[in-house]
Amino acid sequence: MSEKKLIIKTENLKKDYKEDGVVVHAIRGIDLTVEEGEFSAIVGPSGCGKTTLLNLISGLDTPDEGKVWLSGKLISDMSGKELSDFRRDNIGFIFQAYNLIPVLTVEENIEYIMLLQGVPKEERHKRVLEILDAVKLSGLENRRPTQLSGGQQQRVAIARAMVSNPKIILADEPTANLDSKTGSELLDMMAELNEKTGMTFLFSTHDKMVMERAKRVIVLKDGQIIDKSEIDIV
Amino acid sequence: MLLLKMAFRNIFRQRRRTIFTSITIIFGVALAAFSIGWADGTYNNIINLFTKGWLGHIQIHYKDCLDKPSLYKTIENYNQIGEKIGKIKGVESWTPRIFSAGLASLKDKTSGVRIIGIDPLREDQTTSFHKKIVKGNYFKDGVKNQVLLGKGLANILHAKIGDKIVLVSQGADGSIANDFFKVVGFVSTDDEMYDRNSFYIPLKDTQEFLSLGNNVHEIAVTVKNVKKVKEISKKIAEIVHNPDLTVSPWQEFAKDFYKAMKADKGGMWISLFVIILVVAVGVLNTVLMAVLERLREYGLLKALGTRPKDIILLVLYETNIIAFFSIIIGSLIALAVNYYFSIHGIHLSQSFTYGGMNFSEIMTEINLRSFTIPAVTVLLTASIVGFFPALKAAKTDPVKSLRFH
Ligand SMILES: Nc1ncnc2c1ncn2[C@@H]1O[C@H](COP(=O)(O)OP(=O)(O)O)[C@@H](O)[C@H]1O
Ligand SMILES: [Mg+2]
Numbered sequence: 187m188s189e190k191k192l193i194i195k196t197e198n199l200k201k202d203y204k205e206d207g208v209v210v211h212a213i214r215g216i217d218l219t220v221e222e223g224e225f226s227a228i229v230g231p232s233g234c235g236k237t238t239l240l241n242l243i244s245g246l247d248t249p250d251e252g253k254v255w256l257s258g259k260l261i262s263d264m265s266g267k268e269l270s271d272f273r274r275d276n277i278g279f280i281f282q283a284y285n286l287i288p289v290l291t292v293e294e295n296i297e298y299i300m301l302l303q304g305v306p307k308e309e310r311h312k313r314v315l316e317i318l319d320a321v322k323l324s325g326l327e328n329r330r331p332t333q334l335s336g337g338q339q340q341r342v343a344i345a346r347a348m349v350s351n352p353k354i355i356l357a358d359e360p361t362a363n364l365d366s367k368t369g370s371e372l373l374d375m376m377a378e379l380n381e382k383t384g385m386t387f388l389f390s391t392h393d394k395m396v397m398e399r400a401k402r403v404i405v406l407k408d409g410q411i412i413d414k415s416e417i418d419i420v
Numbered sequence: 421m422l423l424l425k426m427a428f429r430n431i432f433r434q435r436r437r438t439i440f441t442s443i444t445i446i447f448g449v450a451l452a453a454f455s456i457g458w459a460d461g462t463y464n465n466i467i468n469l470f471t472k473g474w475l476g477h478i479q480i481h482y483k484d485c486l487d488k489p490s491l492y493k494t495i496e497n498y499n500q501i502g503e504k505i506g507k508i509k510g511v512e513s514w515t516p517r518i519f520s521a522g523l524a525s526l527k528d529k530t531s532g533v534r535i536i537g538i539d540p541l542r543e544d545q546t547t548s549f550h551k552k553i554v555k556g557n558y559f560k561d562g563v564k565n566q567v568l569l570g571k572g573l574a575n576i577l578h579a580k581i582g583d584k585i586v587l588v589s590q591g592a593d594g595s596i597a598n599d600f601f602k603v604v605g606f607v608s609t610d611d612e613m614y615d616r617n618s619f620y621i622p623l624k625d626t627q628e629f630l631s632l633g634n635n636v637h638e639i640a641v642t643v644k645n646v647k648k649v650k651e652i653s654k655k656i657a658e659i660v661h662n663p664d665l666t667v668s669p670w671q672e673f674a675k676d677f678y679k680a681m682k683a684d685k686g687g688m689w690i691s692l693f694v695i696i697l698v699v700a701v702g703v704l705n706t707v708l709m710a711v712l713e714r715l716r717e718y719g720l721l722k723a724l725g726t727r728p729k730d731i732i733l734l735v736l737y738e739t740n741i742i743a744f745f746s747i748i749i750g751s752l753i754a755l756a757v758n759y760y761f762s763i764h765g766i767h768l769s770q771s772f773t774y775g776g777m778n779f780s781e782i783m784t785e786i787n788l789r790s791f792t793i794p795a796v797t798v799l800l801t802a803s804i805v806g807f808f809p810a811l812k813a814a815k816t817d818p819v820k821s822l823r824f825h
Binding site: 237241246247270271273274279281284285287288289290294298299301302 | 422425426429430433716717720721723724725726727818819822823
């Protein structure tokens with residue numbers, strides 16, 4: 187494991203939220219490293235800071251203190267446009283819900299990022315068909331999100347996150363709105379894609395069953411990683 | 421391209437709201453286009469009617485004869501002047517006139533009259549005078565001392581066609597002028613007041629009767645395009661080149677009327693503004709609602725790397741697509757309505773009289789500006805009004821909007 191490259195590194199990350207005058211310490215000093223190709227889970231109860239941590243890592247949110255390196259690059263050094271391009275090209279993000287743009291078809295949703303990247307049309311179409319095959323949704327490319335089940339929608343989200351071959355896939359409770367069978371199928375699929383592509387997967391969950399499929403579990407409690415509880419399941 | 425596609429689909433997503441917005445815009449555009457067509461129509465109809473009816477578009481007098489008329493304020497060599505005017509580009513026709521007052525008697529009836537000397541041929545060419553004859557005939561060539569009586573005057577005098585009327589007045593040489601005039605017809609101009617004392621005589625007879633030599637009091641000119649009246653007036657003044665003569669476009673010799681017209685046009689702009697306001701509020705309301713409902717979507721778009729300016733575009737496309745199609749429909753409706761009323765006219769519940777013309781029906785005008793003005797205004801309004809919700813959409817914080825509870 188040690189000869190592998192670090193792909194995510196955070197140092198003393200802190201983030202407070204103020205709501206109705208009350209300050210919430212959402213993240214209180216997190217040092218985390220993730221190596222290339224990992225399939226790891228951030229676990230912890232609701233409100234412990236999983237979403238915030240993933241948002242900070244992806245650069246969607248900015249920390250009050252601390253630093254984030256992705257592939258060795260300090261993202262706080264980047265300008266807004268630079269960061270947005272970097273995120274687009276290097277990170278695939280799967281949200282807990284509302285992942286898809288309702289007015290776009292499955293194919294259009296998946297090719298959206300490639301369109302922003304300026305990938306030519308034939309190439310986009312080819313890759314959409316490939317990735318749909320990989321997430322076992324072949325033939326559904328012209329459906330609208332509302333014509334899909336919850337599990338299918340999340341698989342489209344995975345396809346979209348992966349289609350432009352980013353180095354890192356961040357998924358915030360991707361199975362939270364799915365029944366357990368669909369959820370575990372989705373996880374198996376992610377694990378398989380992780381094996382096949384070598385992409386780094388970092389996902390959050392508070393679901394035991396999902397946890398069990400992770401190769402590494404990072405336990406979060408009240409905005410902090412609980413020491414020594416980094417259990418290597420493998 | 422994709423943005424445009426998304427904008428289109430968003431429009432169909434909220435069908436009821438789209439329809440509501442469209443109807444507001446369609447209604448606004450149609451109403452605005454109609455009111456402009458109607459205002460322009462009124463303006464042009466009235467100018468045309470009253471100027472062509474009698475007054476003409478441009479009048480030429482000796483100095484201040486228009487404000488302080490006098491038998492002695494005459495135009496010499498009217499024929500030469502008229503010929504020069506007739507050659508100016510844009511001039512349609514011209515006609516000389518003489519005005520004076522006199523006393524007319526028939527048997528035991530006597531009435532004060534306004535003597536109007538007209539050139540039978542030119543007057544008819546310029547103001548279609550023969551059409552105003554309601555009984556009898558127009559002046560015949562080579563017959564001396566014929567008169568056309570205003571209808572009201574004929575009633576007062578109990579005159580019949582063929583009657584001989586005694587007319588008394590004062591000649592320019594100070595002598596008493598009196599002579600017989602044979603009634604050949606009755607004239608109705610829709611202005612009853614005017615018709616109660618109009619005594620029309622051919623120009624030559626009038627000049628002789630009043631000892632005016634070859635002089636006249638007025639030259640009335642009509643032009644081909646009413647909008648060029650001022651331009652042509654200037655040219656006439658230049659070409660006539662006589663400091664004793666005053667050339668007045670209708671805006672000057674019908675000052676009060678011109679002012680009333682202008683005030684009326686101001687009213688049109690106010691109503692246009694109100695319509696725009698209604699459209700603006702309607703658009704703002706629907707766009708703002710749509711944007712607020714979709715903040716999560718805009719957050720997602722931003723999280724995926726969409727630039728804020730593209731999100732602004734997306735929202736603006738949506739408003740402008742709706743505006744665009746509504747403008748087309750609204751304009752088509754207005755075109756149909758304006759077309760109908762340009763042929764059939766709109767009957768006024770209360771007619772009014774001015775300059776010897778009675779206005780009871782207005783034709784709308786079909787011109788480009790009745791459509792371009794509302795279209796441009798609505799597109800601009802929609803863009804300006806849509807910009808603020810668009811900005812709000814573009815500013816959506818993905819972290820907040822995508823938070824799941
Ligand atoms: N935008 C926000 N405004 C206020 N409080 C927030 C905001 N986002 C998160 N929090 C608070 O920060 C804490 C961590 O939230 P979150 O990262 O969403 O936890 P989790 O994803 O583990 O459920 C919670 O107490 C939450 O209420
Ligand atoms: Mg969360």
